[in-house]
Amino acid sequence: xxxxxxxxxxxxxxxxxxxxxxxxxxxxxxxxxxxxxxxxxxxxxxxxxxxxxxxxxxxxxxxxxxxxxxxxxxxxxxxxxxxxxxxxxxxxxxxxxxxxxxxxxxxxxxxxxxxxxxxxxxxxxxxxxxxxxxxxxxxxxxxxxxxxxxxxxxxxxxxxxxxxxxxxxxxxxxxxxxxxxxxxxxxxxxxxxxxxxxxxxxxxxxxxxxxxxxxxxxxxxxxxxxxxxxxxxxxxxxxxxxxxxxxxxxxxxxx
Numbered sequence: 001x002x003x004x005x006x007x008x009x010x011x012x013x014x015x016x017x018x019x020x021x022x023x024x025x026x027x028x029x030x031x032x033x034x035x036x037x038x039x040x041x042x043x044x045x046x047x048x049x050x051x052x053x054x055x056x057x058x059x060x061x062x063x064x065x066x067x068x069x070x071x072x073x074x075x076x077x078x079x080x081x082x083x084x085x086x087x088x089x090x091x092x093x094x095x096x097x098x099x100x101x102x103x104x105x106x107x108x109x110x111x112x113x114x115x116x117x118x119x120x121x122x123x124x125x126x127x128x129x130x131x132x133x134x135x136x137x138x139x140x141x142x143x144x145x146x147x148x149x150x151x152x153x154x155x156x157x158x159x160x161x162x163x164x165x166x167x168x169x170x171x172x173x174x175x176x177x178x179x180x181x182x183x184x185x186x187x188x189x190x191x192x193x194x195x196x197x198x199x200x201x202x203x204x205x206x207x208x209x210x211x212x213x214x215x216x217x218x219x220x221x222x223x224x225x226x227x228x229x230x231x232x233x234x235x236x237x238x239x240x241x242x243x244x245x246x247x248x249x250x251x252x253x254x255x
Contacts (some may be wrong), residue, residue, distance in 0.1 A: 044158030051075035088116030134170035205230035
């Protein structure tokens with residue numbers, strides 16, 4: 001039986017090739033992350049820190065409240081992450097108010113919106129109101145994706161499904177659900193391929209990988225730096241390469 005023996009130099013080269021490929025896979029995976037800087041406590045210092053992290057890791061974007069859109073755009077200027085704005089307050093404001101807030105956010109530099117829908121309509125099964133609300137906010141928005149946020153911890157799986165159906169019928173671009181595999185799968189099923197599914201509340205690399213494997217197109221987290229550290233830990237050191245060239249995974253080792 002023939003056996004192939006490689007030299008120590010060839011083995012080292014192959015090891016370095018595998019390492020480089022895994023780094024590229026991690027870089028590609030991190031492009032699905034969104035740094036969550038939407039908390040009320042986010043002052044200018046914390047916002048800049050979040051934007052610096054986003055630029056360093058090469059993530060998809062930074063989630064902010066409407067009052068921080070303009071500042072986030074300036075902090076991210078010249079980099080690939082986009083400004084993602086959480087509009088609609090607690091969800092109970094009128095559709096016209098949410099639409100005005102969305103238009104202003106886009107004018108200030110937001111390139112993606114996460115809409116807080118009416119909680120009472122969700123839990124009360126009022127799909128008609130939800131569809132009208134989403135259509136109202138979506139009307140006239142150009143060059144900006146609209147996602148419906150369904151991440152509230154008190155929303156049950158059926159409430160989430162109702163929100164997904166309303167988002168699909170109102171022609172939103174996607175929905176955001178909690179980072180639980182069953183909710184992501186339910187959203188994908190109800191969305192029937194017509195909606196992107198983002199998830200929130202991801203706290204570590206294991207949850208991040210699980211969400212992506214379940215089909216999430218993006219994951220929002222307040223712990224993106226920690227997630228990157230854990231992803232790179234398998235390589236023996238933490239050396240994030242911002243905006244590294246992304247290459248497809250051949251064996252799915254990271255994904």
